Amino acid sequence: MTLEILTADALAPVHHGFFTRRGGASSGIFAGLNCGTGSSDQSDIVAINRARVAHAMAVDPGALVSVHQIHSAQVATVTEPGPQGRADAMVCNTPGLGLAILTADCMPVLLADPEAGVIGAAHAGWRGALDGVLEATVDAMVALGAERQSITAVIGPCISQAAYEVGPEFLEEFQAEDPEFMRFFANGQGDRYQFDLPGFGLMRLREAGIAQADWTRHCTYADPRLFYSYRRSVHGSEADYGRLISVIRL
Template sequence: MSAVEVIRASVLGAVPHGFLGRRGGVSTGDLAGLNVGYGSNDDRAAIDENRRRAIAAILPGAELATVHQVHSADVVYVDGPWLQDQRPRADAMVTDLPGLLLGILTADCAPVLFADVEAGVIGAAHAGWRGALAGVTDAAIAAMEQRGARRDRIVAAVGPCIAQPSYEVDEAFRERFLDADPANFRFFVPGPAGKPHFDLPGYLAIRLDPAGIARVDVLGLDTYADPDRFYSYRRATHRGEPDYGRQVSLIALPAKSA
């Protein structure tokens, strides 16, 4: 049995966390690996086992909380896991409770994990271009502050997502960002076909800087370009595959010792 690959960010230190890809799971076929997405057509038992393995790789015995992600800037406080059909519609979570894993599912969008170790507050955000532009990371930071975190202590890591060389967009997409801030031109370059290519992780990193975040780590891993390691919605679409898997990024506060 292959081990679950756990990618960690140095900025998060000893905080239990990990950006997981597709390695170490039991799903087969086009979704082979550690697919954790109930929205896929994968076997439910395989997804359940993959989620169990993901939890065990980060914080054995923890409970997992996920939300119904809708590409918004909405954030919720988590005091326990929800039933699958009762998850709130949101794209960021925060908690100050130990032993509870916050899980963000992605397949090209960026997972962003946050921690203020001194305050004992963590957060997790799902940042596709819509959520990023709408300010989902700002909303997560503000919600962490409400629980006692401080921006000058919060650290953040931007995990595997689609990178600029793989992220061709159209001119209307580019104009949305320029309308929001003309300085956003720096996140676009012409691609081989002449269309703009967008730097999602770069945009998120720069957006976190004026928010006052102490340190930001961008892992620089391209989900589209590495099919052996990551799921990618865009790659599956380009290949004409009927379905695509989802990977999970996890963060928790360690359980308090008795």
């Protein structure tokens, strides 16, 4: 099956892709393009899937660079292939390297300043976004020569507000950080709330002063044919879940 890749006009002409789960070699609960080395899927199958992604991005499989994601605001500056350690974002100005982020409801965020030749990729769940991983990624791109007002960022498929139910303690943490953040919560059933993760991410990106920030408007929870979803796997009492991959390269 052919890989299905979502792209964003705003990031053109930089080569990038938000990969769906279609076109992979995994089976069972991982059926499709599971690229999560941390999943319980067969490691050789995950390697095949990642090799297909590398081919689609026209990079060597060894040049598909990723980090050990820990829900932090840590950013790695990538200059060569290989493991990049514990972080949740990467920036790069070296041609031929693909920055790869894994998600399954969290936001995959791809960023580029084509004129400066600087790219970035971030994994942003609620914790990372609240702690400033998106702003830290923009700052790291500027440190490599990007112009803040020339950076475009696109949030790929992630969980939407309609599917993201949270409890009062979750809301209280955001309220303690800034009461203005309450606008990203809608009332749910009982004492529950619905959190707008991509809306929050867009606000953080725009307040960082970049040129443009968009969301592809795809919900990972709502479409099991195209996307893996951690929350959907929990609701379905599944033992594990696949990881989507999003890649950008110069």
